[in-house]
Amino acid sequence: MESTLTAAAPQRAPRPRRSARSARPGRPGIARWLVPLAPALFLLLTFFAGPILWTVWASFTNAALTGAAAADTEFVGLANIERLLTDPQFLDATVVTVVFLVGSGVVGQTVLGLALALLMQNRGAAVRTAVSAIVVGAWVVPEVVAGFVWVAFLEREGSLNALLDQVGLAPQNWLYTAPILAVVLANVWKGTAFSMMTYSAGLSEVPTDLKEAARVDGASGWRVLWHVVLPLLRRTIATTLLLVTLQTVQVFTLIFVMTGGGPGGRSTTLPLLMYQEALNFGDLGYGTTIALALLVVAGLFSLVYVRLLRPEEVR
C-alpha cells in the first residue's frame, strides 16, 4: 500500500514547494482531508442533510401519520403547493408570521438592541454589567419559561393588570385582545440580547477618530450617528438582521405556550400551522410543504437585507 502511494508521488512533482514541505509522500489533496472528515461528514449527511432531503421529498407526497396514505405513500406532484396557495389559513398564517417577524425581529429587536448598545457605549462598567445581566438573562431563560413568565404577566389576574388596576384602569385580557402584540413583546424581550451584543461588538470597531472629526466639524450627536456610525455598522446590521430573521420565523415554543396560536388562529404563525397540520392532523406531506414555504419567507427577507445593505456600497 505504501509503495503504490510512493509510486504516485512523481506525478505530483511539478509542485515542488509542496512536496518539499511535506515529509510524507504526497497523496491526492481530496483524500487527505476527506479521510479524517469522513465520520463527521457521514454523520452530518445522515442526520442533517438526510432529514432536509426527506422534508423536500415529503412535500411532494401525501405522507401521513395514519390513514391509507400512511400505508402507501404516493407522489402527488405539486398538489400540496396548489393547496397551500388556496388555503386561507396559510395566507393568514403568512401575514401573521410577517407581522411577527417585522414587529419583533426587524423593528423590535434591532431598534431596541441598537439603542441599548448605543446607550451602553462609554458608560461605567457597573452600568454595563447591570444592563447586560438583565438583557442577557432574558435571553438565557428557556423559551418555555419565558412563555409562562409572559402569561403570568399578561393574563387577566396577572401583574400588568394589577398595575393597571392601581391607576384605576379596567383589567384587560391581553392574550385575547392583543395576542400578536403580546407575542411580539415577549419575543422582543427574549431576543434583544443577541442584537445588542452584536451591535456592541460592531460599535466598538467604529474608529473614535472618525466620530471626533465629525464632531469637530460641528455635527450634532444625531448627525454623527446617522452619517458616520450607522453607515459603518451596515455590515453588522445586515448580518444581525439576517440571523434575527432566521431565528424569529422559527419561534414556536413561545407562541405555543402563550396563546397556542389563538384565539381563533389570530396568532398562528407558519411554524404553529405546520405543527397543527403535520402532527395534529397527521398530514406530513402538507406540513412539510408549509415548512418549505417558511424557508421561502425567510429567504425573501434575507434577500431584501442583502440588497438594501449591500456592504460594497460602504467604503
Place this chain on the structure above:
Amino acid sequence: MTRVPVGRRKRRAARAAAAAAALILAAAGCGGGAQDDPNTVTIAYQDFGTFQAADDLFTKVKEEFEGQNPDVTVELRPIEAPAEDYQTQVNLMNQSAAEAPDIIYEDSFTINQDVDAGYLAPLDEYWEAWEDAGQYNEQADAAVTALDGKRYAAMLGTDTRGLWYNTELFDQAGVDTPWEPRTWDEVLETARTIRSELGEEVTPLNVYSGTPAGEQSSMQGFQMLLSGTDGALFDEEARKWVTGSAGFEDALAFVETVYSEDLALAPRDALNANVATLNNEERIPAGEIAISLDGSWVTQSWIESANKPWPEWQDVMEFAPMPTQNGQDPGATSMSGGWTLALGSQSANPDLAWEVMSHALNEENATKFAIEGGQIPVREDVASSPEFLEASPMAEQAAALVDVTHFRPAYSEYPRISLAVQEAMEAVMLGEATPAEAAETYAQEVEGIAGADNVTSGG
C-alpha cells in the same frame, strides 16, 4: 516491535472511528431490540391529567401476568399527553417497526384510520375462541369493527354525556331537585335563575367551547347540542358531510347565548386547554359551577384514588340527561365514545399479546377499570355485578343514555372538521361572528376539507 508509519497510524484511527460510527448508527437503527423479543409485550396507553385508570389497570396486569409467566416481560409505555397528542405519539411509534407497540390503548373512532394505515391486526380468530366474548354487547362489537367487516379491537368501556348539577347550589338558588329539563330553554332558564340568585361567585352552566379544549369542545359541547336538533355533522345515508343546517346554527346560537349572557365561564377560563381538569378538580368541588355539560366519567376526578378526592360528591352531584332542543323525540340526547385495546400489526408475538390483552379484559380487570375510569361497562357480567353498581351510584342513569346516544363520524376527515367546529364555536363565544356567519365559514371550510362532492347542504 515494528514502527508503524505516522500516516498509516492516522489512517487506521480514521478507519476505526468510521467503523465505530457505523456500528453506533447500525445499533441506533435497529433500536430497542426488546420490541422484537417474542417474550416481550409492549402496551402503549395514555396517562394524563385526572385519568389514572389506565395506568392502574396496566400496572396490575403487568404484575399479575409476569407473576404467572416468569419468562414474559410486559413493557409499559405510558404516554403523558392530552388525547390528540397521545394519538400523534402512538402514530409515530407505529411508523417504525421496532417501536410499534404490541397492544395499543386506542380511541374507538380512530380504528378505521389506523386499519387503513396498516397499524392494526384483526382479532377475529382470537375473539371467536375466547370464552368471555359472549359477555360483550352488540354496540361494543360494532364500535370496534372496521369498514372492512373485521374486528380490530376489544372495547374496555364506553361513556355517555349529560348535565352534572350541584344540588346544594340548586337549593340555594331555589331550583327544585331532581332537575329534569325538557328543552334547551329550560336549561337556559335555570342557568339564568342561578345567575340572578347566586351572583358572580357561581358559574351557572359550563359548556366546553373553542379550540384550546379541543375535542372536549367539539364532543361534550357542540355535538351534544347538535345531536339534540334535527341536524347532523354527517349524513350516514348519503355518506356526505352536512353544512348549512338549521340545527348547526341553533347549536351555535346556544353557545352564543351562554357566553354572551355571562352564564358560562369567562372566555379566558373557558379558552384554557386544562379547563376540564380545573373544572372537575377545583371549581366543581369548590361549589363554583352549578351545571356542567360533561361526560359520565367525571366522577373519576372525585374518587379515592384521584389527585384530589372529593367523597362528598355522592351527596352533592346529580346527573340529568341533556334534553333535545324543543323536547322532540326521544326527549334526551347523548354522545358516546369509548376506549379499546387494539393489537398492533407489527407485534412479534401476537398470540402472547392477545393473552396479555385478554387478561386485561377479564371480568376482574374490566370491573376495576369501569369503576376507576368512570366507564359504562360493555360486559354484561360487569354491568350487573353488585361491586360495580355499588361503587358507581351514577352508573344506572349514565347507562340509560346509551339508548339515545350518538357516535362521531369516524372518518379520516373528522379531526379537521372537528377543528372547524371548534373554530366556529370560538368565533361565536368571543363575539367575533354571529352564528350565521360562523356557520357560513364552517361550510366553506368543510368544502375545502372534504371536497365539494362530499358535502350536502340543508337538512
